[in-house]
Amino acid sequence: MNQHDLDVLDEIQRRVLWLATRIVDAANHDRDTGDGVKVGGHQASSASLVTAMTALWFAHLDAEDRVAVKPHASPVFHAIQYLLGNLDRSYLPKLRARGGLQSYPSRTKDPDEVDFSTGSVGLGAAAPLFAAVTRRYVDAHFGARPHSRFVALIGDAELDEGNIWEAVADPATTGLGNVMWLVDFNRQSLDRVVPGIRINQWRGQFEAAGWHVVEVKYGRKLAEAYARPGGEALRDWIDLMPNEQYQSLFGLAGPALRKQFLDGAPAEVGAFVADIGDDELGPLVTDLGGHDLEAMLDAYAQCDAVTDRPSVVFAYTVKGWGLPIAGNPRNHSALLSTEQVDALRAANGLTAETEWDRLDPASPAGIRAGERREALSRAPRERSLGVTVPETTRVRANKPVSTQEVFGRVLVDLARDPAVAPYLVTTAPDVATSTNLAGFINKTGVFAPTEQRSWTEDRMLRWTESPAGQHIELGISEMNLFLLLGQLGLSWDLSGQPLLPIGTVYDPFVLRGLDAFLYGTYSGSRFVVAGTPSGITLAPEGGAHQSTITASVGLELPGVTFLEPAYAASLDWLLCDALGQIAGGSTPAATAAPAEDGAYYFRLSTRPIDQAPFEAARARISDAVLRRQVVAGAYRLVDAHQAYPQLADAPVVTLAGSGAVLPEVLAAAAELAEEGIAAHVVDVTSLDRLYRAWQRTLRQGVRTATVPSVPGALRAAFGDRAPVVTVHDAASHAMAWLGSALGVPAVPLGVDEFGQSGSVRELYELHDLLPGSIVNAALAALSLR
Numbered sequence: 001m002n003q004h005d006l007d008v009l010d011e012i013q014r015r016v017l018w019l020a021t022r023i024v025d026a027a028n029h030d031r032d033t034g035d036g037v038k039v040g041g042h043q044a045s046s047a048s049l050v051t052a053m054t055a056l057w058f059a060h061l062d063a064e065d066r067v068a069v070k071p072h073a074s075p076v077f078h079a080i081q082y083l084l085g086n087l088d089r090s091y092l093p094k095l096r097a098r099g100g101l102q103s104y105p106s107r108t109k110d111p112d113e114v115d116f117s118t119g120s121v122g123l124g125a126a127a128p129l130f131a132a133v134t135r136r137y138v139d140a141h142f143g144a145r146p147h148s149r150f151v152a153l154i155g156d157a158e159l160d161e162g163n164i165w166e167a168v169a170d171p172a173t174t175g176l177g178n179v180m181w182l183v184d185f186n187r188q189s190l191d192r193v194v195p196g197i198r199i200n201q202w203r204g205q206f207e208a209a210g211w212h213v214v215e216v217k218y219g220r221k222l223a224e225a226y227a228r229p230g231g232e233a234l235r236d237w238i239d240l241m242p243n244e245q246y247q248s249l250f251g252l253a254g255p256a257l258r259k260q261f262l263d264g265a266p267a268e269v270g271a272f273v274a275d276i277g278d279d280e281l282g283p284l285v286t287d288l289g290g291h292d293l294e295a296m297l298d299a300y301a302q303c304d305a306v307t308d309r310p311s312v313v314f315a316y317t318v319k320g321w322g323l324p325i326a327g328n329p330r331n332h333s334a335l336l337s338t339e340q341v342d343a344l345r346a347a348n349g350l351t352a353e354t355e356w357d358r359l360d361p362a363s364p365a366g367i368r369a370g371e372r373r374e375a376l377s378r379a380p381r382e383r384s385l386g387v388t389v390p391e392t393t394r395v396r397a398n399k400p401v402s403t404q405e406v407f408g409r410v411l412v413d414l415a416r417d418p419a420v421a422p423y424l425v426t427t428a429p430d431v432a433t434s435t436n437l438a439g440f441i442n443k444t445g446v447f448a449p450t451e452q453r454s455w456t457e458d459r460m461l462r463w464t465e466s467p468a469g470q471h472i473e474l475g476i477s478e479m480n481l482f483l484l485l486g487q488l489g490l491s492w493d494l495s496g497q498p499l500l501p502i503g504t505v506y507d508p509f510v511l512r513g514l515d516a517f518l519y520g521t522y523s524g525s526r527f528v529v530a531g532t533p534s535g536i537t538l539a540p541e542g543g544a545h546q547s548t549i550t551a552s553v554g555l556e557l558p559g560v561t562f563l564e565p566a567y568a569a570s571l572d573w574l575l576c577d578a579l580g581q582i583a584g585g586s587t588p589a590a591t592a593a594p595a596e597d598g599a600y601y602f603r604l605s606t607r608p609i610d611q612a613p614f615e616a617a618r619a620r621i622s623d624a625v626l627r628r629q630v631v632a633g634a635y636r637l638v639d640a641h642q643a644y645p646q647l648a649d650a651p652v653v654t655l656a657g658s659g660a661v662l663p664e665v666l667a668a669a670a671e672l673a674e675e676g677i678a679a680h681v682v683d684v685t686s687l688d689r690l691y692r693a694w695q696r697t698l699r700q701g702v703r704t705a706t707v708p709s710v711p712g713a714l715r716a717a718f719g720d721r722a723p724v725v726t727v728h729d730a731a732s733h734a735m736a737w738l739g740s741a742l743g744v745p746a747v748p749l750g751v752d753e754f755g756q757s758g759s760v761r762e763l764y765e766l767h768d769l770l771p772g773s774i775v776n777a778a779l780a781a782l783s784l785r
Contacts, residue, residue, distance in 0.1 A: 234273070387423070431505060
């Protein structure tokens with residue numbers, strides 16, 4: 001790149017620095033929030049990436065490239081989008097304001113186009129890596145898409161996050177030559193200047209994982225100085241100088257800087273800089289490569305040249321570059337004073353009237369911005385898959401069967417559907433066979449970038465690895481599972497191909513990947529995950545492998561629909577409905593609840609359950625009505641008045657169960673009938689949908705000052721205003737709200753302590769889930785009327 005182009009980019013980066021700084025300043029000094037709470041922002045953390053990001057957007061990226069921006073550099077991103085003409089000026093003073101620019105880049109909430117949400121440290125960094133895994137899969141199955149580079153801009157402190165290294169080390173992420181991570185190596189964390197530099201450790205870890213490593217340590221001034229006689233001594237001293245000492249130089253100037261720089265230095269270093277004036281010494285010895293446009297562009301080119309493995313660039317920067325707070329140990333959340341902002345505005349040749357102006361479109365910098373806007377423009381993406389998932393696979397079970405087994409059967413049946421099958425893709429963290437994906441894997445194979453020879457024969461499981469496979473196997477990392485699911489669920493946007501992603505994991509370990517689960521749903525990703533087996537029904541495994549709070553987590557996660565069916569047909573209907581919603585081709589019968597936009601979490605079990613009670617309900621209720629109720633969240637499995645007509649005038653209680661406990665609930669209902677009490681049994685298939693329906697009516701009442709109604713799904717399943725007992729192989733509070741929703745006394749039964757090893761009956765007895773306890777709970781509920 002010639003000097004003219006570098007000068008133009010330098011002019012642009014100076015404007016980017018100003019706008020990013022002023023965006024934060026306006027949020028804190030121009031806007032009265034009325035609550036006295038600090039708005040905040042990160043002027044210093046933004047400044048350290050101005051050069052790297054200017055070089056990317058104004059000289060390097062193509063339209064198909066996708067970038068995750070370091071959370072604290074969001075003002076830089078928005079400044080760049082504004083200069084490119086992709087953000088309206090009205091948003092610039094609205095950082096961290098309602099309806100304005102988000103604190104950290106958000107796919108779903110920012111007004112400009114964000115590729116990857118960031119903010120949960122380490123996750124935004126790993127997301128492009130798994131987006132590249134997704135692209136490799138899409139290219140192999142649907143033909144090569146236009147070439148994309150997947151870039152992550154991350155802070156060096158983020159490399160302390162464990163999920164970073166889980167992602168780097170996973171076999172599924174190897175060989176991705178279209179991935180580049182750029183580490184903002186400013187050697188500061190939130191609290192301090194980091195003592196010592198861990199570059200050698202990190203370089204070794206990346207190289208051991210097969211990555212290409214580039215260091216951009218020095219700018220052109222220092223490189224030229226090192227080439228002069230005696231320059232080697234200067235280089236050695238800067239390399240050996242303690243990080244804290246080097247960082248302190250940025251707050252000094254003149255003789256004070258010279259004294260600090262030479263403290264402890266060899267004599268030859270003092271001799272080398274003796275002829276360099278005080279005004280020149282500071283800019284020379286603080287000339288870092290991360291703030292040299294030419295050096296950064298050269299690093300990007302080096303990464304492009306390596307196409308057989310991912311690349312990582314360590315760009316040496318200073319936190320607060322170009323600002324009076326540069327290098328200050330406590331500058332992470334520091335704000336420039338009004339006087340400092342005024343001085344920076346004047347230094348950029350701007351006034352209060354022109355401070356928000358874009359670049360002059362007739363100037364070289366303005367012309368470059370216009371050209372880059374055109375070069376980076378993208379066509380709209382289509383999210384709908386354009387296929388209709390069947391309402392049911394008509395799965396049948398003539399004997400007791402578990403929901404985990406049925407889940408595997410339904411997937412195999414869907415894999416036989418020529419319209420749906422090509423888009424199904426499964427993944428698991430080394431638990432594919434133990435979560436019942438073996439049948440799907442036997443039919444579709446395991447994905448690998450190249451054909452792999454199989455050295456063993458297994459008649460039960462054909463682990464055939466090839467580019468045609470539709471299962472992506474991961475190492476033992478639940479975090480990676482949800483990161484990959486999150487990117488598979490965004491493939492419509494990031495790779496131009498909608499998919500139907502399905503993951504499985506042992507339900508207790510959903511919690512180990514919870515941060516990434518939340519990240520994916522916050523980003524608007526759509527996928528299915530099955531947590532199986534679950535609960536203390538996994539009795540012999542003991543407390544470490546029994547999940548008790550995951551139902552509550554599924555219920556409370558925004559952007560997630562939690563489902564816990566007990567019977568084969570209901571699972572079939574719910575899974576087909578979920579995939580239909582994701583495909584965008586759901587049938588009208590699936591619209592018992594408002595259209596959903598998010599992920600689906602199935603909590604399943606290995607406990608075989610007799611299917612006869614469901615078939616009896618099926619005979620009593622038409623399939624169309626029953627399916628609608630199952631999808632809406634609950635249905636009456638046993639109607640006591642029809643099952644026991646002799647109890648027409650008897651006291652009435654409702655037993656509401658979810659998942660694996662239904663046999664005990666049914667047995668309790670039979671015992672109550674013998675005691676002269678009519679007990680309806682309600683199978684709650686989705687606590688989530690019931691709760692949302694209830695909340696919608698409550699919110700409507702609150703907002704309109706009207707009496708809230710009971711939503712249809714609850715009316716259809718519960719009907720009578722009878723006391724209720726809730727029974728769940730999970731924490732009891734997950735279902736306890738049903739009493740409030742129905743306006744009746746409620747006794748919740750569940751698992752509120754850590755489990756232990758034993759038989760199902762022994763553990764159910766321990767946690768009051770046996771029929772006798774349910775009967776006693778029903779009597780207690782009746783006494784509370």
